[in-house]
Amino acid sequence: MINTQKTKTPMPHQDAKLRINNFDEVALGYTVQQAQNEALRCLSCKNSPCTTGCPVNVDIKKFISQIVEGDFESAYQTIAKTNCLPAVCGRVCPQEIQCESKCVCGIKGQPVAIGRLERFVADWHAQRQTTQTSTCTKQKIAVVGSGPSGLACAGDLARLGYQVTVFEALHVLGGVLAYGIPQFRLPKEIVENEVENLKKLGVEFQTNVVIGKLFDVDELKNQGYSAIYLATGAGLPKFMNIPGEGLSGVYSANEYLTRINLMKAYLENSTTPILKGKKVCVVGGGNVAMDAARSALRMGSEVHVVYRRGEQELPARKEEIEHGKEEGLIFDFLTNPVKILGKDGFVVGMECVKMQLGQPDASGRRRPEEIPQSNFVIDCDLVIMALGTSPNPLLKNSTPNLQTDKWGCIVVDQNGQTSMENVYAGGDATTGSATVILAMSQGKLVAKSIDEKLKNQ
Amino acid sequence: MKLNQIVEKKQLNQVVYLMGIYNPAVANKAKAGQFVIFKHKESERIPLTIADCNSKMGIVYIVFQQAGVSTAILSRANVGEQLDHFAGPLGNATNFEKVKxxxxxxxxxxxxxxxxxxxxxxxxxxxxxxxxxxxxxxxxxxxxxxxxxxxxxxxxxxxxxxxxxxxxxxxxxxxxxxxxxxxxxxxxxxxxxxxxxxxxxxxxxxxxxxxxxxxxxxxxxxxxxxxxxxxxxxxxxxxxxxxxxxxxxxxxxxxNKTYQQFERHAYDKYCNLLKK
Structure with missing residues (x-):
């Protein structure tokens, strides 16, 4: 029996007034009843358009039907076949432009809440999981970076029986899942749990190892690694190169979020300091901007999101924008900073100019243009630049044979192979800032490529 | 010896300490001008320039001035103790080309x-x-x-x-x-x-x-x-x-003065904790 309800079954949330005072998760997850009610909205379309919208082609129709039957463990196994981080993806994937954008229910109402269902199944499994182990006896593989792409690749290779070592530069595993995405959107326990699962599968992790500095790619080969996967992410934050960016009180979103997420600067006893700011301007409109802005709200600040285009053009995930609005974010659209003002070395304001949208540019979005003489000043004491990131140059600088493009992205073929033999790359290191799921899908692709290459050797 | 174990500790003056840390890979690779980042117990991540290396013994020497909570935590660690985190060598080596x-x-x-x-x-x-x-x-x-x-x-x-x-x-x-x-x-x-x-x-x-x-x-x-x-x-x-x-x-x-106030406050708090 199909549920003909036109809208998604609402997700229980922490109340906005309460949650801006804590870093606990905002969305609380479906109950069994809510999940089954939502699962019943699925029309089980013959051609499964949703699956074509998923970068890792999860068999969505099948796992939803398993939820209807109450067989949640099977539903988990269905997802896990192609997605090794379902608890993460259920929370951070931009479903509205992926699976849910293809859902037939979305034509006359809201699409089935696929992301919420995925999360439900993953959380259900995490509470009851049984230890999955495997014996890894095949060749040694090195994975550089423990972000979503590295974890996905490591998991698939371990399941195929390879001996995988993951090298992480920081002291905590998870890459952007650990330092970037805040606790209230992706609790760190979920990332830790995923890492634990990989350890049980036989994956070895080494923290505090900066590849390109401690060992270079050739040295890894000499240590007996038959193949190397470079998943070093796009770590280098961009700045606007406007006057005043050197003032105290100007952060990159990476720095602000790292202080909060990785170093726990929001806890009273943290030894890592953070400037709190009465009024904060976050420059940018992507997911990272929303994460930084909503973190700043929780640090007790009035927060403005300053974005040079309009609301329609915001690249952030829809749910994050809605949550941000509920929590009291103030959006200053069509506004672009030109100068940061300081006094005694600290930020006191940001001079901006008003923008208007002109003709569409190469990206298809309408190009923002300055309105002459529309300058004005926003009084603020903290500015957070969330303008995107470019690939980390450490590897490129230490590996002259590794071909990169003019933006510093590692060049790969359709199998994820770089210009060096048995060296593969994927994730943001090859694409520039993208999404968790895309990075993951490339990790899986490379796992397959490596297996194809090595299994006959 | 265990990785990141303190194998030597010397106080060079009232506030400056020298420590030898066992980390053969770093000792083998480090060049003059490069640094390491340590994090120990509840400390911050702190960069310290490498003072010397003994690649045969696998020891990296760091010298630091006790200036805030994190360096105070490090200064209280003793020979035999393993540092929680020690990453390096970072940064570029100093260029000595053609310097006579x-x-x-x-x-x-x-x-x-x-x-x-x-x-x-x-x-x-x-x-x-x-x-x-x-x-x-x-x-x-x-x-x-x-x-x-x-x-x-x-x-x-x-x-x-x-x-x-x-x-x-x-x-x-x-x-x-x-x-x-x-x-x-x-x-x-x-x-x-x-x-x-x-x-x-x-x-x-x-x-x-x-x-x-x-x-x-x-x-x-x-x-x-x-x-x-x-x-x-x-x-x-x-x-x-x-x-x-x-x-x-x-x-x-x-x-560099961004966190001066915070740091002074945190350091006082830490010192008071030690007195208790």
């Missing part, structure tokens, strides 16, 4: 960072002068070490030992009589700024080793940015060495 004569100028704890520079120059047969500045006699350290690799001049602010005065005083005397291919300077920002201003008058190439606020040390946070020749640079991936004549010292002096 040099003056190495250091202030305070900077002497520890200057030592591997003088040592490397000495090993490539360069003529090396070293000027080491300290506030007073009881703070002087590494004098004998420097004497084995450089013609060493000590100055103290209060004149309690050797020459009274600032490093710039001795440097000016040397610049008047000698030709250097390069001056290397490590120390507090105002001192490096003064040295840069002086050597600029003499048109002597000068390299400063910068140590701004950092978190990851791999280019990810951008907290260590500084302006060099009008452009934004990250000390961790572009440095830590920069052309001292092009560094905007005033901006960095201001930036």
């Amino acid at each position: 004569s040099a003056c190495v100028v250091a202030g305070g704890v900077g002497a520890a960072i200057a030592y591997p520079i003088a040592k490397t120059l000495h090993s490539q047969n360069a003529k090396v002068d070293a000027i080491l500045g300290f506030r007073s006699k009881n703070l002087v350290f590494f004098e004998e070490k420097f004497q084995t690799v450089a013609d060493t001049h000590i100055v103290t602010d209060d004149g309690s030992y050797a020459q009274k005065g600032l490093v710039t005083y001795s440097l000016e005397q040397l610049l008047n009589t000698k030709q250097y291919d390069c001056v290397f300077v490590v120390g507090p920002l105002p001192m490096m700024k003064a040295v840069a201003n002086l050597t600029k008058e003499y048109s002597v190439k000068t390299i400063a080793s910068m140590n701004p606020i950092m978190i990851d040390g791999t280019g990810m946070c951008g907290g260590c940015r500084l302006t060099v020749d009008g452009k934004t640079k990250f000390a961790c991936v572009d440095g830590p060495d920069f052309d001292a004549h092009k560094v905007d010292f005033d901006q960095l002096i201001a930036r």
